[in-house]
Amino acid sequence: MKFPVPHDVKAKTIPGTEGWERMYPYQYQFVTDDPVRNQYEKETFWFYDGLHYPEPLYPFDTIWDEAWFLALSQFNNRIFMVPPVRGVDHRMINGYVYISPVPVKNPEEIGSRVPHFMERAGHYYKNWDALEAKWKVKMEATIRELEAIDIPRLADMEDISVVMDALGESKGYHLLKNYDDLINLGIKCWQYHFEFLNLGYAAYVFFLDFVQKLFPSIPAQRVTQMISGIDVIMYRPDEELKGLAKKAIELGVDAAVCFSEEWTEVEAGLKKLPKGVEWLTSLNLSREPWFNVSTGTGWFHHDRSWNDQMNVPLSGIQTYIGKLKQGISIERPTEKVCAERDRITAEYRGLIEKEEDRKQFDELLGCAKTVFPYVENHLFYVEHWFHSVFWNKMREVGAILAEHGIIKDVEDVWLLRRDEIKQALWDVVTAWATGVTPRGTMTWPKEVEWRKGVMAKFKEWNAPPAIGTAPEVIQEPFTIVLWGVTNTSLADWAAVAEVKDPSTVKEFKGFAGSPGIVEGKARVCRTVDDIRQLQEGEILVAPTTSPSWAPAFAKIQACVTDVGGVMSHAAIVCREYGLPAVVGTGHATKIIQSGMMIRVDGSTGVISISR
Amino acid sequence: MTQAAKSASTGMNPGAELSSAPELCWFEEVHKEDVALVGGKCSSLGELINAGVRVPPGFALTTHGYARFMRDAGVSGEIPGMLEGCGHDDLDQLESASRAIREMIEAHSFAWELEDAIAEFYRKLSVRCMVPAVPVAVRSSATAEDLPGASFAGQQDTYLWIRGVDDLLLHARRCISSLFTGRAIAYRIRMGFPHEDVALSVGFQKMANSYTAGVMFTMNPANGDRSVIAIDANFGFGESVVSGEVTPDHFVVNKVAMDILERTICSKEITYTVDQKTQKSVKIETPHERQNVQSIIDEEIVELARMGKAIEKHYGRPMDIEWAVDKDLPAGGNIFILQARPETVWSAKREADAAAAPKATSAMDYILSSLLTGKKVS
Numbered sequence: 009m010k011f012p013v014p015h016d017v018k019a020k021t022i023p024g025t026e027g028w029e030r031m032y033p034y035q036y037q038f039v040t041d042d043p044v045r046n047q048y049e050k051e052t053f054w055f056y057d058g059l060h061y062p063e064p065l066y067p068f069d070t071i072w073d074e075a076w077f078l079a080l081s082q083f084n085n086r087i088f089m090v091p092p093v094r095g096v097d098h099r100m101i102n103g104y105v106y107i108s109p110v111p112v113k114n115p116e117e118i119g120s121r122v123p124h125f126m127e128r129a130g131h132y133y134k135n136w137d138a139l140e141a142k143w144k145v146k147m148e149a150t151i152r153e154l155e156a157i158d159i160p161r162l163a164d165m166e167d168i169s170v171v172m173d174a175l176g177e178s179k180g181y182h183l184l185k186n187y188d189d190l191i192n193l194g195i196k197c198w199q200y201h202f203e204f205l206n207l208g209y210a211a212y213v214f215f216l217d218f219v220q221k222l223f224p225s226i227p228a229q230r231v232t233q234m235i236s237g238i239d240v241i242m243y244r245p246d247e248e249l250k251g252l253a254k255k256a257i258e259l260g261v262d263a264a265v266c267f268s269e270e271w272t273e274v275e276a277g278l279k280k281l282p283k284g285v286e287w288l289t290s291l292n293l294s295r296e297p298w299f300n301v302s303t304g305t306g307w308f309h310h311d312r313s314w315n316d317q318m319n320v321p322l323s324g325i326q327t328y329i330g331k332l333k334q335g336i337s338i339e340r341p342t343e344k345v346c347a348e349r350d351r352i353t354a355e356y357r358g359l360i361e362k363e364e365d366r367k368q369f370d371e372l373l374g375c376a377k378t379v380f381p382y383v384e385n386h387l388f389y390v391e392h393w394f395h396s397v398f399w400n401k402m403r404e405v406g407a408i409l410a411e412h413g414i415i416k417d418v419e420d421v422w423l424l425r426r427d428e429i430k431q432a433l434w435d436v437v438t439a440w441a442t443g444v445t446p447r448g449t450m451t452w453p454k455e456v457e458w459r460k461g462v463m464a465k466f467k468e469w470n471a472p473p474a475i476g477t478a479p480e481v482i483q484e485p486f487t488i489v490l491w492g493v494t495n496t497s498l499a500d501w502a503a504v505a506e507v508k509d510p511s512t513v514k515e516f517k518g519f520a521g522s523p524g525i526v527e528g529k530a531r532v533c534r535t536v537d538d539i540r541q542l543q544e545g546e547i548l549v550a551p552t553t554s555p556s557w558a559p560a561f562a563k564i565q566a567c568v569t570d571v572g573g574v575m576s577h578a579a580i581v582c583r584e585y586g587l588p589a590v591v592g593t594g595h596a597t598k599i600i601q602s603g604m605m606i607r608v609d610g611s612t613g614v615i616s617i618s619r
Numbered sequence: 620m621t622q623a624a625k626s627a628s629t630g631m632n633p634g635a636e637l638s639s640a641p642e643l644c645w646f647e648e649v650h651k652e653d654v655a656l657v658g659g660k661c662s663s664l665g666e667l668i669n670a671g672v673r674v675p676p677g678f679a680l681t682t683h684g685y686a687r688f689m690r691d692a693g694v695s696g697e698i699p700g701m702l703e704g705c706g707h708d709d710l711d712q713l714e715s716a717s718r719a720i721r722e723m724i725e726a727h728s729f730a731w732e733l734e735d736a737i738a739e740f741y742r743k744l745s746v747r748c749m750v751p752a753v754p755v756a757v758r759s760s761a762t763a764e765d766l767p768g769a770s771f772a773g774q775q776d777t778y779l780w781i782r783g784v785d786d787l788l789l790h791a792r793r794c795i796s797s798l799f800t801g802r803a804i805a806y807r808i809r810m811g812f813p814h815e816d817v818a819l820s821v822g823f824q825k826m827a828n829s830y831t832a833g834v835m836f837t838m839n840p841a842n843g844d845r846s847v848i849a850i851d852a853n854f855g856f857g858e859s860v861v862s863g864e865v866t867p868d869h870f871v872v873n874k875v876a877m878d879i880l881e882r883t884i885c886s887k888e889i890t891y892t893v894d895q896k897t898q899k900s901v902k903i904e905t906p907h908e909r910q911n912v913q914s915i916i917d918e919e920i921v922e923l924a925r926m927g928k929a930i931e932k933h934y935g936r937p938m939d940i941e942w943a944v945d946k947d948l949p950a951g952g953n954i955f956i957l958q959a960r961p962e963t964v965w966s967a968k969r970e971a972d973a974a975a976a977p978k979a980t981s982a983m984d985y986i987l988s989s990l991l992t993g994k995k996v997s
Contacts, residue, residue, distance in 0.1 A: 090990060091987070091990060091991060092990055092991055092993065093990075118991070122987065125987065126983065126987065129983070129986075130983055133982065133983055210986050210989075210990065211982065211986060214985060214986050214989040214990075217989060218985070223844050223845070223846040223847075224839070224842040224843075224844045225839050225842065225844040225846060225847045225871060225873075225880060225881075226844075226846055226873075227873070227880060230873065230875070230876060352875055352876065355874075355875040356846060356875055359845045359846050359874075359875075361845070361969060364977065364978055364979045365979070367979035368979040368980065368985065371979060371980075371981060371982045371985070372982050372985060374982070375982035375986075481992070481993030482993055483990055483991070483992075483993035485990070523873075523876060523878040524878070525917070611873075611878035611879055611880055612879070612880065612881065612882060
């Protein structure tokens with residue numbers, strides 16, 4: 009199967025963005041001046057990773073892409089020696105990331121990697137729980153290190169202690185060093201991220217694959233249901249909100265908690281009440297670490313945490329107080345979920361006709377259940393907790409750059425690459441030390457303005473889902489998960505990517521995320537702030553959801569997302585609550601408007617709009 | 620034959636001095652073991668009723684009744700002579716022998732005792748259905764039919780929308796004579812099956828006044844997947860679906876979770892319905908505005924799938940089922956099973972595959988071999 013040639017796509021530069029390449033690492037470019045590399049790029053299959061990157065990357069945000077480029081590839085290719093595949097190569101067009109698994113072509117080499125893989129990966133599978141416990145310790149230590157990093161402001165005169173303690177170092181040096189430490193911790197955190205993930209995905213995806221071979225018509229959501237109900241920390245932030253709602257009623261401060269939509273007003277009111285102070289103490293205990301949950305996926309600098317936006321968790325607590333007051337249970341229906349999981353698993357198992365297949369099913373299901381908690385939990389540690397703290401540390405760096413005139417606003421910092429920031433910090437620090445004006449004050453503000461324009465144009469661009477030449481098979485677990493779980497076929501994928509006139513669409517498809525059919529009024533929530541507008545019984549339509557959206561699920565009767573597969577947050581939560589969900593529709597938030605009557609079929613993935 | 624069948628039918632056949640075996644019986648008096656008595660179709664209907672499945676009521680002329688008719692008619696004695704020298708490949712000779720035999724059968728009346736007994740059963744059926752001279756389907760129910768691996772299906776006839784005793788008797792004879800089509804005779808000769816050993820039962824079953832009808836497999840006939848139920852449906856009687864005259868609406872339901880996984884609504888150009896004047900089944904063109912309308916509502920699809928699952932569980936194997944939704948009855952009690960037989964195509968294939976099952980391995984080995992194979996794109 010042939011797709012557009014990458015270089016042809018890239019050659020159609022969007023007017024006004026000429027020179028955009030300088031915003032990203034040079035190795036991410038499709039090239040025409042190197043015949044060997046050019047040939048490789050043409051013969052390779054590149055697909056747009058829309059699951060992680062629904063929007064173009066800001067220059068700074070490219071950090072996580074580079075981090076996983078390294079981490080995933082090294083674990084596959086240099087650490088676990090996955091026999092048929094090396095790493096995953098990356099390119100970028102107009103800020104959108106394209107990836108491609110790199111196969112091992114020589115059969116002899118594949119063969120020679122097998123024993124190493126069995127020994128190395130086998131060690132992880134065999135000792136999974138013990139190694140995962142070790143991982144948590146490493147990860148928490150890394151986050152503590154991150155929290156301790158100080159981004160110092162540069163004073164006109166250094167503190168006297170520098171002299172009295174004979175420190176011998178300035179804040180200027182600390183700023184440079186601590187910025188490096190900050191970046192290095194980020195990279196390290198991503199090393200850990202992929203330590204288990206691909207092995208987990210492999211166990212998971214081949215269990216899915218095996219069951220789908222036995223039952224070709226089984227929806228992926230039913231296979232994932234067989235591993236549902238396992239306690240994962242993704243639910244913990246939401247549980248904290250429920251606990252705080254109960255506590256507020258218990259202490260009789262529920263009226264004060266529900267007094268306003270503005271956290272600052274609520275907090276001020278509570279401080280005046282003795283029981284209010286007690287409640288605030290409970291709240292502060294919940295905030296660390298659970299309110300570090302991001303209101304987005306955590307992949308982007310604009311994904312803020314609950315701690316950054318206290319109105320969001322406040323709204324959740326208020327929803328739960330309302331439910332409790334009406335005598336409605338707010339508990340997760342865990343027992344029901346587990347009972348249904350066991351019934352589904354037993355019934356499918358009972359339909360397996362051959363004894364050997366049944367044994368294989370048990371073996372793979374057991375393995376999938378073992379890896380499942382990591383596959384879910386790493387998200388909280390890395391994408392939520394670490395990233396939320398990290399983005400705010402970077403804002404401190406941005407504040408310094410703004411203070412010294414390199415950029416106009418803290419939020420402009422994301423328009424610089426991380427190596428450019430380092431360079432700019434040198435400019436600032438040397439100018440500060442010397443007592444002159446940084447050169448960047450004249451060059452960067454103009455460049456940042458231009459880059460903002462480029463980003464706006466990139467956002468309008470529709471990234472083609474696939475470019476290059478498709479291979480017959482894919483052997484890289486991460487790619488299979490991205491591909492197989494979120495995309496059943498190339499045709500589906502292409503169809504999702506193309507919507508001509510949103511106002512004429514009457515029906516479109518996504519991935520069946522959670523079964524059931526519901527008709528109702530749509531509510532489009534572009535960000536987590538909007539969930540406050542949700543009315544009881546509406547259908548939530550969102551770009552994607554994350555654990556911070558949890559309170560929304562207490563109000564809605566179905567959910568539709570632009571991005572995500574059957575293992576996405578929206579799909580998992582809807583299955584737990586028995587709500588229909590259609591995920592990964594590509595464009596639901598563009599096609600549907602609040603107030604429209606829509607029909608969501610979570611079994612077939614079809615959304616119909618009454619126009 | 621079961622106890623129930625023995626006792627319930629005593630006294631119904633006063634002419635049966637030679638044997639205590641019943642010549643007529645109700646469907647609910649027989650079970651699946653009674654193929655020798657009432658043939659595959661009727662015994663299966665009895666089995667379903669006794670399993671609690673909603674089946675339109677009816678009764679059967681048993682193989683004893685058939686044997687008595689053949690004896691009384693003097694047909695049994697003459698047939699061997701009429702077929703003397705027939706080879707299974709001599710079509711002309713077969714056809715003329717067939718014609719003669721069939722004319723002889725159709726021209727002959729039932730003994731009056733048997734006629735009376737049929738009339739009495741029919742009257743009782745009409746009372747049960749609360750319809751005077753209730754319309755019935757008259758079907759042959761062969762003893763060698765419907766067995767897995769030996770599909771005689773379609774070799775005998777079915778007559779729909781039959782009302783009144785005289786018409787019942789006429790079509791019963793037609794069913795019997797259909798045992799002697801040239802094709803059926805040739806088949807028996809080829810298979811070495813003696814004609815005198817052939818036995819037939821005739822079923823008389825209340826016509827479901829179907830709004831929608833069709834077939835259902837308790838597996839996916841496209842890929843053998845046992846975790847789903849596949850349903851084909853069209854408006855009117857099921858004939859249009861069974862005969863393949865329309866491309867029916869197609870649904871795939873998850874057997875475990877009962878959600879509708881696939882829904883294909885086709886353009887269904889014809890409908891079989893009853894002609895109000897003649898009270899006969901007729902084929903009409905479906906009104907244009909209805910051709911692309913889903914012919915069965917979702918709730919009924921799920922209810923049907925539940926029934927299919929229960930039937931499969933009862934028989935312990937995948938089943939091929941005919942069903943109808945009755946338009947005269949209220950929702951919740953309006954879906955009927957008309958027929959159920961074991962599915963044969965995939966059953967045979969599965970048995971052949973059983974030996975070839977790969978050995979189970981550790982998860983680690985399975986992951987490795989899967990990685991080496993990779994996943995097909997597209």
